[in-house]
Amino acid sequence: MKQSLWAIAAAACFSIMGAFVKFCTEDLGSFELVFYRSLFGAIFIAFVVAGSGGTLKTEHFRHHIVRSLLGVTSVALWFYALSQMHFGTCMTLIYTTPLFMALNFIILAKCKGERAPWAVVLAIVTGFIGICLVMKPGLGAAYWQMKQMGRLNEPSYRIVFYFCVLGMVFAAVGTVATTGFHVPNLTGIAGLLGMGLFATLGQICTTRSYAYGNMLLSSCLGFSAVPFSVIFGVTLFDESVDPLSLFGMTLILIAGMSAAVATKRMEAKQEAAEFASKKTS
Numbered sequence: 001m002k003q004s005l006w007a008i009a010a011a012a013c014f015s016i017m018g019a020f021v022k023f024c025t026e027d028l029g030s031f032e033l034v035f036y037r038s039l040f041g042a043i044f045i046a047f048v049v050a051g052s053g054g055t056l057k058t059e060h061f062r063h064h065i066v067r068s069l070l071g072v073t074s075v076a077l078w079f080y081a082l083s084q085m086h087f088g089t090c091m092t093l094i095y096t097t098p099l100f101m102a103l104n105f106i107i108l109a110k111c112k113g114e115r116a117p118w119a120v121v122l123a124i125v126t127g128f129i130g131i132c133l134v135m136k137p138g139l140g141a142a143y144w145q146m147k148q149m150g151r152l153n154e155p156s157y158r159i160v161f162y163f164c165v166l167g168m169v170f171a172a173v174g175t176v177a178t179t180g181f182h183v184p185n186l187t188g189i190a191g192l193l194g195m196g197l198f199a200t201l202g203q204i205c206t207t208r209s210y211a212y213g214n215m216l217l218s219s220c221l222g223f224s225a226v227p228f229s230v231i232f233g234v235t236l237f238d239e240s241v242d243p244l245s246l247f248g249m250t251l252i253l254i255a256g257m258s259a260a261v262a263t264k265r266m267e268a269k270q271e272a273a274e275f276a277s278k279k280t281s
Contacts, residue, residue, distance in 0.1 A: 004213030004221060004263070006205040008256075011225035013202030019232050020198065021079065023191030028182055030079040031174030033195070034072055038167035040196025041203065045161040056161055060154055067159070068166035075167075076174060102219070119262035120217065127223035127255030133248025134226050156207040163203065214267075220259035223252045 024033055049056055058064065102121040109116040175181055184192060209218040227249040233239035 002213070004209050004217040004260075006209035006213065007218040007221035008224050010202045010205035010209060011222055012228050013198045013205060015225050015228035015232055017195050017198040017202060018229060019236055020191045020194035024184070024188055024195065025079070027184060027188050028192075029175060029179030030076045031171045031178055032181060033079050033192075034076050035168055035171035035175055036192045037075070037196050037199045038072075038164040038171055040193070041164035041200040042161060042168065044197070044200050045157055045164065049157060049161070054155070054157065056158055058154065058158055058162065061162070063154075064159070064162035065166060068163045069170060071163055072167045072170040072174075076171070105215075117262070117266060120220065120259050120266075123255040123259035123262065124220045124223075126258070127220055127252050130248040130251030130255065131223060131226050133251065134230060134245045154211075156204055156211060159207050159211065160200070160203045164200070214263050217259050217263040221256050224256060227252055 021033065028036075046056070102124050106116040106121065206218075206222075209221075230239075230241055230245060230249065234241055
C-alpha cells in the first residue's frame with residue numbers, strides 16, 4: 001500500500017508539468033514536446049545512476065520497447081488533445097483510465113471465482129464523478145506493462161530511463177514525419193526545462209506506484225492531479241473556482257481516502273489468510 005502513495009507525488013509533479021507545457025504548445029508539436037521531455041529524463045537519470053553506482057543494464061529490453069511505445073503514443077496523444085480540445089473535456093477523458101482498469105479487475109476476479117474489490121471500485125467511480133464536477137466536460141495499457149516489469153524486479157529508475165531513451169527515438173521519428181523540429185525561444189526553453197524536470201520526477205513516482213503498489217489504489221490516488229491542477233490554476237493563472245468545483249474536489253479526496261482504507265483492509269485479510277495457511281501446513 002505504501003508504494004501506491006507515490007501516486008500523489010506523481011499527481012503533483014504532472015500538474016506542475018502541465019503548467020510548463022502551456023508555455024510550449026503554441027510553438028512546438030506534440031511529438032517534439034515528447035522528444036525534449038524524454039531527452040531531459042534520459043540525461044537526468046543517467047547522471048543520477050552514475051553518481052549512485054547503479055546500472056542500466058537490463059535483461060528485459062523487449063518489455064521496455066513495448067512499454068515505451070505505448071507510453072510515447074499516449075503522451076503524444078495527450079499533448080495533442082490538450083492543444084485541440086476543451087481542457088475540461090480532455091482531462092476528464094484522460095481520467096477514464098482507472099474506470100477501465102477497475103472493470104478489468106472485476107472481470108479477472110469473476111474469472112477466478114474471487115470477490116471483486118467493490119469498495120475500491122466504488123471509490124474510483126466516486127473520484128471520477130468529482131473530476132467531472134471540477135472539469136465540467138463539454139462532451140456528454142501502459143500501466144499494466146509497468147506492473148509486469150515490477151514483477152520482473154526491474155528498478156523504477158531503469159524503467160523510466162529506457163522509456164526516455166526509446167521515447168526519444170519514437171518521438172524523433174514522429175516529429176520528422178509531422179511538424180519537424182523548431183528552435184525554441186527563451187520562454188520555450190524555460191518551459192521545456194520545467195516540463196522535463198517535473199515530467200521525469202512524475203514518471204519515477206508513477207512507476208514506483210504502479211509497479212510496486214496496488215494498481216487500483218494508485219489509480220484512485222492519481223485523481224488528486226485534478227485538485228492540484230485547480231490549485232495551480234488559481235495561484236498561477238488567476239482562475240476562479242466555483243462551489244461545484246469545490247464539491248468535486250471534496251469527492252476526489254474522499255475517494256482517495258476510501259480507497260486507501262479499503263486497500264489496507266484487503267491487504268490485512270490477505271496477510272491473515274497467508275499466515276493461517278502457513279500455520280496449518
